[in-house]
Amino acid sequence: MGIARIMIVEDEAIIAMDIKRRVLSLGYDVIATASAANECISKLETVKPDLILMDIILKGQMDGIEAAQIIKAKFGIPIIYLTAHADEKTLHRAKITQPYGYILKPFEIRDLQTTIEIALYKHAMEAKLAESELKYRTLVKTATDAVLILDEYGEIISFNSTVNSMFGYEEDEINGSNIKKLLPDVFINHMVDGIKRFLSVGKPITSHILELHARKKTGAMFPVEISFSQWRVDEKALYSTLIIRDITHRKEIEEALRKAHNEMEERVEERTIEIKALTDQSPFPIGIYSLKGEVTYVNKAWERLWNSKLSSLQQSGYNIFEDKILSHFGYQEEIRKIFKQGGSLRTKPLFIDPYEFPYLLDSEGIVLIVDIYALLNDKGKVFRVVSFLEDITERIKAEEVNLELEAKKKSSAMLLNNLEEERSRISRDLHDSVGQMLSAVKFNIEVYEKSSKVENKQLQEARRLLAATSQELKNIIHSLHPISIDHYGMIAAIELLIKEFSESNSSSLKFSANGLESRLNRKIELNVFRIVQEALNNIAKHSNAQQAEIILSLENNILSVFIKDNGKGFIFKNLNEYSKVSPSYGIINMKERVEMLNGSFLVVSSPGKGTEINIEIPIN
DSSP: OOOOEEEEEOSOHHHHHHHHHHHHHTTOEEEEEESSHHHHHHHTTTOOOSEEEEOSSOSSSSOHHHHHHHHHHHTOOOEEEEESOOOHHHHHHHHHTOOSEEEESSOOHHHHHHHHHHHHHHHHHHHHHHHHHHHHHHHHHHOSSEEEEEETTSBEEEEOHHHHHHHOOOHHHHTTOBGGGTSOHHHHHHHHHHHHHHHHHOOOOOSOEEEEEEEOTTSOEEEEEEEEEEEESSSSOEEEEEEEEEOHHHHHHHHHHHHTHHHHHHHHHHHHHHHHHHHHHOSSOEEEEOTTSBEEEEOHHHHHHHTOOHHHHHHTTOBGGGOHHHHHTTOHHHHHHHHHHOOEEEOOOEEEOTTTOTTOSOTTOEEEEEEEEEEEOTTSOEEEEEEEEEEOHHHHHHHHHHHHHHHHHHHHHHHHHHHHHHHHHHHHHIIIIIIHHHHHHHHHHHHHHHHOSSOOHHHHHHHHHHHHHHHHHHHHHHHHSOHHHHHTOHHHHHHHHHHHHHHHOOSEEEEEEESOOSOOOHHHHHHHHHHHHHHHHHIIIIIOOSEEEEEEEEETTEEEEEEEEOSOOOOOSOHHHHHHHOSOOHHHHHHHHHHHTTOEEEEEEOTTSOEEEEEEEEOO
């Protein structure tokens, strides 16, 4: 089943937006919203939601309950009432429309999800039940077999119309009659035995099909086939179901079938020729062998692969027991067992080297998997053996390429980790050595100025330059590795980054974080910080955006990062093409960091329409 499509009917725009956000966060699709009952019903002419979230109190002449009655009658779409009103009169009116759920606002998102899932499941089950009942009624009504239900005394309590036409009785002549009226005593005895068995062990007779002669109203006997089973409604009521098939026609055609046997043999031969034509068109090499191992048939693909015709194989006395390739890889003993005992064999991938097998057309060699299996006759004995070859050379090459890509990915991840470790080390060294030395010099100058009564402008300038140098060193240390992320966490570090960005850029930047009250894994925090840092650098250098927004949210162990700006955007199809034409590696760097965390990375951008970056990272 696909993603459930939901329609929201709510006359308060803010509440409707909040409900839509919650529904989308649960993984459903909101295909339409409406603020009034008439608008909802009108939209249902073109959109077909799986479920409607309906507020009871709506503006306009029609409230949600009246709309639900119309929707149920006209469209049959399940409805969940979502309202703040719960008085008895409202509840009574709502119950009449048979809603699939009723949630009072305000509500928890878990309650919303549970109610939606139950409503969808209930609606699906009701649809299946209705379909099942329709199929059952249609099946019984239109069945060409007579279907009867008997009580434990053999009285007919229900039957379909086929019983009337098959036996020649009117409906009132059969209803309430005993089954003896239609079937001979031999069946009655069988039914009694079946009832005894059911009562003793609880197993109905379902596997027995009886052939006997039934009795028409005229007294004429005709052949029928009967299947018979018992079932209970409760501890007291025991019923039997009979399905009676008139096999008069079948008996008549059995003789015709026997006469058609010779014709069928001819058709089998024709079919064999057709199958040969089909196998010749198969791209997979196929060979068929006699019990002596001699080849009796190969298709065109087999001949192309080995550059050999069937006639030349037979003239050369080719035998699968002596096949050089299968012998080379040690499968001869298993193959002999298949010819004697049946069964099948699938080899491991076999590399066919052209230096060892010079008759192979492919100069680079090929990799094959060989399937060999026995064909059995109706007595279970082997009468032919088939070989089926699968050329997996290209697949192996593709797997090798994938392994290379995976190795590059791991190498890139290792490089990023090493880079971050080196940045951290350098920032610590600068802070602990150069930073401390600059602080000491600045302190000594300040002490000297306080102790000296003579104003020294050169010393003041030196102290000013020293302060500027200290600040620049702090900026470099923060750029290399944000100390704040170690002490206060990712959110605090990003907020500081955004503050610095806002002080040096004219862009208006909004930032929000949801569900991130606790610290995450250090590796995740550091890489997410770097991703946001890279995004802000791109906005500052390339975007010319007036507004930007960053949203971080954690839900269901998935960390989502959403970055959007209204800048000039760019032509973007995929990262491979972008990396060839763009001198900036910022987006590629972000993608590599996301992939290192086993996350997903999506960029949407076009000229004049800004840029959106959507990232999802599993935190565990």
